[in-house]
Amino acid sequence: MSLAREVSFATDARIFSEGGNADRFWIIHTGTVALDVEVPGRRAAVIETLGAGELLGWSWLIPPHQWHLGAQASSPVRAYEFDAAAVRELCGNDPELDHALLTYVVGVIAGRLRSSRVRLLDLYAPHGAGEVP
Secondary structure, X not given: OOOEEEEEEOOOOEEEOOOOEOOEEEEEEEOOEEEEEOOOOOOOEEEEEEOOOOEXXXXXXXXXXXXXXXXXXXXXXXXXXEEHHHHHHHHHOOHHXXXXXXXXXXXXXXXXXXXXXXXXXXXXXXXXXXXXX
């Protein structure tokens, strides 16, 4: 937390866009953020909504450090912002922290991939093509 700074985003503020430079990440303190994916010829599709205690942004960890999704505040948001380069440097000097952070972020990525798949199937696939519970 010594690397964190408090930030806020107003409702509808664009926090980052798909393909942009992923140089920071956030832990949401209050509010909600919609994650979206660009869909050619259509409006961006919201694939997941994040809330308090959740990690916003993982693309900062994986080269080339470009956002894989977009994010927009759905309500007023307060969050702790972290400088990605500083965190990567800290992890480079602390193998235990590096392992713990990578394990956590990989879990987040897996969950986001599942959510993305299910949401896109809900939006664009023929009825009944989604996952069976």
